[in-house]
Amino acid sequence: MxxxxxxxxxxxxxxxxxxxxxxxxxxxxxxxxxxxxxxxxxxxxxxxxxxxxxxxxxxxxxxxxxxxxxxxxxxxxxxxxxxxxxxxxxxxxxxxxxxxxxxxxxxxxxxxxxxxxxxxxxxxxxxxxxxxxxxxxxxxxxxxxxxxxxxxxxxxxxxxxxxxxxxxxxxxxxxxxxxxxxxxxxxxxRLPNPERGCTAVEETFVDSMGLTWTEAAALMAVHTLGRAQVSNSGYHGWWSDPENSRRFNNDYFVSLLAKGWVPERAISGNAAKNQWERSDVGRDTSFDGHEMMLNTDMCLVYSEPGPDGGPVLADVHDCCGWLTAQTIAGAVASNGGEYCGGQPPEPRQERQRCCGPQQGDCGRRDDPRGPAAQAVLNFAADETAWLEAFTRAWTKAVENGQTNLKSLGDCxxxxxxxxxxxxxxxxxxxxxxxxxxxxxATTSTTPDAVTTQSTSGETHVQDKVSSFGVASFQHAKQDTLAIQGVTQDWYTANMSPATAGLATSLFRRLGLAQSAPADLSLNVLETHCGDALAASELLPLPCVASYTACDFSEGMLSCAEERLGGRGKCVVGDSTALPFESASFDRYVSNLGCCCTSDLTAKLSEARRVLKPGGLAAMSMRIAEQEGDTSFALTARTLKPFGYPPQPDREGLRIGLDLELLRERLRAAGFEDVSAWRSWVSVPLQTLDDFMQWNLGQPPVRKFLDGLNEEQREQALAALRGAAVKPLAEGAVQIGVAVVSGRAGSAP
Ligand code: HEM
The missing domain is CATH 1.10.520.10 (Peroxidase; domain 1)
Incomplete structure (x- = not known):
């Protein structure tokens, strides 16, 4: 290509x-x-x-x-x-x-x-x-x-x-x-060779990238995450224990100090690869649990044996990198009191505990002289100090060589x-x-955007369930699931802004952007359009000849009509039986429209039918039980002990858990070049009050709570408040979604 x-x-x-x-x-x-x-x-x-x-x-x-x-x-x-x-x-x-x-x-x-x-x-x-x-x-x-x-x-x-x-x-x-x-x-x-130890650190970080030694050390804590694998780099092991290797914390510094390290040469038989292995009594002796340091890590703290030696190198020096418990009191405290695999022993037993039979110390056991030793001691004891230096170092590192960088929002x-x-x-x-x-045009998902758009106050009688498990509005002909009490303003104020970013990405995936060639002249259909927020912010586009918004809800369509102001046609219709001629569109978009449809097969084959051969489709769907979902699934789980009704068991709500099956269903409907992946929609929230409003703003939840007696309602509300920890730590509720795209094949 x-x-x-x-x-x-x-x-x-x-x-x-x-x-x-x-x-x-x-x-x-x-x-x-x-x-x-x-x-x-x-x-x-x-x-x-x-x-x-x-x-x-x-x-x-x-x-x-x-x-x-x-x-x-x-x-x-x-x-x-x-x-x-x-x-x-x-x-x-x-x-x-x-x-x-x-x-x-x-x-x-x-x-x-x-x-x-x-x-x-x-x-x-x-x-x-x-x-x-x-x-x-x-x-x-x-x-x-x-x-x-x-x-x-x-x-x-x-x-x-x-x-x-x-x-x-x-x-x-x-x-x-x-x-x-x-x-x-x-x-x-140009990438630093670990074998060269602090010579490489100095050349790359200090001389070329302009970091101080303190900042270089702060940056190296990235090695807390992940591990080295022989198949990738020739080295082998974790810089920390496996659990800490998926937490971004100062454990890299704690590991360097509160464990003992001895040279390990010719890793996997390769004489060009030498590292340091953990030597204290707490080490994991299994192959998979191996912990290691590179020369470029060790040299920050430890020196070659003898007074005032240079940086240590695993293939050259025979010594043990360790420090007395008193010297690293802060690191031991950060390590839950653990020193070389246990409680600090008598001072005279420390060396044996940390180094075993390895002779010679890598530098002074109570006064480390590596070029960043003091910074490492400080960072092991004080995460705030480390994160400050890290943020400084990271910002320099990712901005080096760039001109014209701008702050977020400076457009x-x-x-x-x-x-x-x-x-x-x-x-x-x-x-x-x-x-x-x-x-x-991407819809803002800031808390402001979520809270400022509620205008109508209108209440509609619902007879359908939308992609979010909330009812949509009157005049639906199929999919009837009666849940009363959904307000249109809740959808337009909360769900629509939060999900429009995903809808925009579907449009973009289909090449619908300002920069696309104007001579494409595409006819675009969006089903489950809701209030058509994303389209209303994208249109007009030179490449779009016509845009048709279709939804089963007249209420939502009237919002769409208002937003579009003549830039599109609004048609009431069911996506499982579309009111359009076959092969009448070039692009088909459906954001979060597959989840709750009663007949996924019909929806997909209708999408294929109305597309011209070669036309492109992009669709997304919520995944009801995606691990890590802190939105509807969390609410449902929390309220279940109080009798909260389960989601209707719709195939479209689960199919995103099996992407291969999802791809297969698209192919069966007549699509080619199919791809499917999982993603997330975030609805930002900053306070417990935001979280409660998010929950109470969902009409089925409000309605359910209204039906409980006062005592049960208080308990259910307390349970919801207790469920806020994760969303608040993340600053958002996360809605798990699956996205799929494909090209209409020649045979419908
Ligand atoms: C002197 C500088 C550095 C050296 C010599 C070095 C060397 C290495 C080596 C040999 C590995 C093992 C790779 C593997 O086997 O998969 C590794 C892994 C890693 N490095 Fe570095 N690195 C340096 C700096 C950095 C920097 C600046 C970053 C990021 C900002 C970084 C992030 C990582 C991460 C996260 C891993 C774990 C990878 C994984 O789990 O797949 N390293 N590094």
Whole structure:
């Protein structure tokens, strides 16, 4: 497949560099973007940053919770994503490189990274998220945000256990506007070689990236997450115990200090790979539970034997890296009082406890002299100090080499857009130099947006269940499930703004953007359109000849009509029996419309029928029981002991749990090039009051509570308040969703 960049109206093949078209040498070539990826993000609001963060977090947290020495999927995936961002920015030197999404993926030092980027680690990869945003967010910005998302997620996991620990705030310092580089031949050989210890740390972090030694040490705590695998790097083991390897905390420093370390040479028989292994009595002697440090970690604290020695190297020095309990009192306290695998013994027994038979100390046991020793001692004792230094270091690292970065929401200037197309269907490839208005059209999911749009106060009689399990409005002909008391304003004020971002991403996935060629002249149908918020903010688009909004609810359609103001046609209709001729549309969108339909097969075959052959569809559906869902599923679980009615057992509410089955159902309906993935919709909330309003705003919940006696109602409300811990720690309720796309085949 030819690789192109598009600059204004010019279409240029990539020349030079290590990027060879079709060989996937750079992340940009691996992360295919169906409609063409923008090279520079022109605008990003706080809400859009939050949405991206939630989408990556959702992906990570969709992996099983299991974490043993042999299997800890969330640690692996988080580690890979964070390492990718690190490898991206560690090639910065002399004004070149940095967080530009470019690194030579054929370099053995990048071994293992393609898995979480695109080929799938534990079955998921970043490209599945990126494809929803690639039209407007540069890969360079996306890789930084993805790394921030895994750090935030794994920090939240830590905070759930250590509630008084300080929070991590990377959003305040985040700035967007990085440009994706499509080739970076200069990066070859720039990644630090662990064997070279602090010489490599100094060259990369201090000399090239401009960090202080304290900041370099703070940054190295990223190694708390994930592990080393022989198949990737030649090294083997965890920097910490497996459970801590999926928590973003200061355990890296605690590990360095409160455990003993001895050289381990020729890992897996490879003389070029030498590391340090844990030597104290608390070590796990199994292959899977192996703990290790690299020279580049150890040298921060420990020195070669003898007075005032240089940094330690595993293949050169025979010594044990350890410190007396008194010297590292702060680290021992952070380690729950544990020192070299147990309670601190008599001082004269400490060495034996930490080092076993290994002779010689790596430097002074009570006065470590490594170039960042004091910082490591401080960070092991004080997480606040570490997080402050880390945030400083991270911000420098991800901003090196970038000019024109802007704070979230600063969307004033609109530079000329350029896009990059690689490895994916390109009938929607873009050529426009115009800014994409869809950048500003994404619905805000800030608390403000959720609370300010309630205007109608109108109450309707319901006779249908919408995608969120709440009833929709009058005049439905099928799917009847009588739940009374749903107000239209609740939907427009809460669900619609929270989910419009997902709807926008479906439109974008179908190439419906300002930058798409105007001569495409597409007829677009949206079913389950609700109030058509996303479409009303996207339209008009040069590539769209007509837009038809269809819903079974006249109430919602009248909202849609008002919002669209003549930019689309509103038609009452059931998505399982659409009132349209066959082959009358080029694009079909249905946001959260598959979940509660009574007949998923009919819905899918109707979608195929009304599309012309070759037309594209994108649909999403809620997943009622997705692990980690803190929205409807949490409410239902919490109220179940009080008799809260179960969700209607609809296939569409569960099918997202089995993506292969979902893909199969689309193929059976006549779609080709089918893809399906899981994601999350976040509804931000900051206070307990927000959380209660979220719950009470759901008419079935309110109605159910109204039916309880006073005592039961108080208990049920107390239970709901008790369920707020996770959503509040995350600052949002998370709605698990599945997304699917496909191309209509020739035979309906
Ligand atoms: C002197 C600098 C560094 C050296 C020598 C180094 C070296 C390594 C090595 C050898 C591995 C094992 C990879 C594998 O086998 O999968 C690794 C893993 C990792 N590195 Fe680094 N690294 C450095 C800096 C960084 C930075 C700056 C970051 C991120 C900001 C980072 C993040 C990670 C993460 C998260 C892992 C775990 C990967 C996983 O679990 O898949 N490293 N590093």
């Amino acid at each position: 030819e690789t192109m960049i598009r600059l204004g109206l010019l279409l240029l093949p990539i020349a030079g560099g290590t990027a060879v078209a079709g060989q996937n040498n750079t992340p940009a070539e691996m992360m295919a973007c169906p409609g063409g990826a923008t090279l520079t993000t022109e605008c990003m609001t706080e809400a859009q940053y939050d949405e991206l963060l939630a989408a990556v977090r959702g992906h990570l947290e969709s992996l099983p919770e299991t974490c043993t020495a042999s299997n800890c999927p969330q640690a692996d995936w988080a580690g890979c994503v964070l390492r990718m961002a690190g490898h991206d920015f560690m090639d910065f030197a002399n004004g070149q490189g940095g967080s530009d999404a470019c690194t030579d993926m054929s370099d053995p030092d990048n071994g293992g990274l393609p898995a979480c980027l695109s080929s799938g680690e534990h079955g998921i990869s970043l490209v599945e998220v990126y494809q929803n945003y690639c039209a407007t967010v540069s890969l360079a910005d996306f890789l930084v945000i993805a790394a921030e998302a895994v750090m935030m997620s794994t920090r939240a996991r830590h905070l759930a256990q250590a509630s008084s620990a300080p929070a991590l705030d990377l959003k305040s310092s985040f700035r967007f506007g990085r440009t994706t580089a499509l080739s970076c031949a200069f990066a070859e050989g 004033s200037a609109a530079p000329t857009s350029s896009t990059f197309t690689s490895g994916s269907p390109s009938n929607t490839a873009t050529t426009s130099a115009e800014p994409d208005v869809s950048d500003t």
